[in-house]
Amino acid sequence: MAQLEIRNVTRRFGDFVAVDDISLGIEAGEFFTLLGPSGCGKTTILRMIAGFDLPDAGQILLDGKDLAGTPPEQRPVRTVFQNYALFPHMTVAQNIAFPLRMARIPQNEIHQRTGETLEHMRLTDKAEHYPRELSGGQQQRVALGRALVSRPRVLLLDEPLAALDAKLREEMQLELINLQRDVGITFIFVTHAQGEALALSHRIAVLRSGRIEQVDEPSRIYGFPRSRFVADFIGNINMLDAAVLETAHGHSRLAISGLGEITAPPVSGLTAGARGAFAIRPEQVRIGTRSEVTELKNHFPGEVRNLLYSGDVTVYKVQLVGGQMLEALLPNSAPGRAELFEVGDAVRVGWRHDAGVFLHE
């Protein structure tokens, strides 16, 4: 059984259903992410696990025990708040020691464990500073230290990286991954930033309007989105209106409206005539002169309409013969100066028969 189990939980605010009959199982030691746009219910779920909010229906179980009657201070769960919520009138050391003090742990042990946590968080030299004297990254580490010092069963993180600048955010992502591996505690991470979710998580639940769209490993969420919403929300993706022509063992044939037929990965559980979209990532689309692309199963002529050179890669927007725009991403990995196609160039774009995914309406 999962360590944390959310069973048919619903939470309404007036007429607004923030969380709509959600069920989830989170394993011990997992780095689990709740991902979705604002208003999707991810923070509400986190608050219900922490005990700041209660479900209108359903149960939340930790190690098989229903948390319903347990107030926040008695749940073996800690939260890292979006704005860190460090106590402004306490020093870094006092902030970190606070949960231990509340747990009535003997003074000498508090002292020792606070010291260890300060060291682990590389804050020993900041112990006597006040939160307002620290940088964003340091405040973040104090918040993590305060949450981890009393060794909770589950750590809840509410968009903890949102307030940091891009460079620091990347550093903190690596720190979070290492930290989670070190302490081995279950992390439940809430974010609207899909890149963060992909980089950090063992598993991701994509949420939309209080419902779960998909729960999967990052590479499966990215590679095999199960709905238009997930495909669109995670990364960039090309979507072409399509219908299933035939399904076969190991592959399928799709008709792209205004373009023609393509060979695509198998569509399970669908029959010919099913309508939807064919979705393919820009990095799976090849762009080139005739020969290198025509070797591919699927290829079409087009014209470069736009290009975005960003150093490591170049993104081309190619208009296909049917009028659709297709995005193709080309790594500039060849030695020497990158060779670029120009706007207006006639090119061919293509992709492998096993690339992309058909999303049924």
Next chain:
Amino acid sequence: MRRGVWLWTAALAVYAFLYLPLLIVIAYSFNDSRLNAEWVGFTWRWYGVLFHDEDMLAAAGNSLLIATVSSLMATLLGTMAGIAMHRYRIKTLTFIVMAPVAMPEILLGVSLLLFFIQLLNLTLGTLSIMLAHITFSIGFVAIVVRTSLAGLDESLFEAARDCGASPWETFRHITFPLILPAVAAGGLMAFTLSIDDFVITFFTAGVGVSTLPLHIYSMIKIAVTPEVNAVSTLLMLLTLTLIVLAAKFAPDALKGKG
């Protein structure tokens, strides 16, 4: 340039209007003459007279006692009211707490007098004055405390609970230390209001008990003596000190910082 001159003149006139009478009182408290007519010479004499005036000392003692007790009580109740106003956001509650602040003093004085005599059957005296002062001070403390709470980040309280603190421990270790400057500022305000209140005290004092403002008033019915000037100067000094102290706490409290 012309506009600057006019502005300065206007400002100077306003400040003169506000502070010149106070300065005159201070000046004449050091005047070596029985009359407030012409400057004769510098003396400490009137302050000596003041400290040998039994009635004056009794009134001052009363005032200090009443101000201390009533400001402490008003601070306790006002802090509780401020917290309740912040937490529950009930309009009626805010109205009830704040009404005495806005009410004309004369009205409050008359109604408290009736309340004490008719309903409580209380003999007017020190206790009735204290109760009256507590009544009008609560609202001032409450509003300062509520403003301070409104400036605090709500997630601090959740963070405290999250760290294992019960609601009471959250109040003791987080909320109270953070609003303490506001509580102190509110208490000093209550003390200041109490020590120089005249109208409400006048109605609720009864006979036999006097406070400093009441005593000063009774003295000037005869004549404004240099002794009145001296006691007024001291009262001014005390009030000013308290206001400066309150202001020292208040800005931080209003910004919600510890």
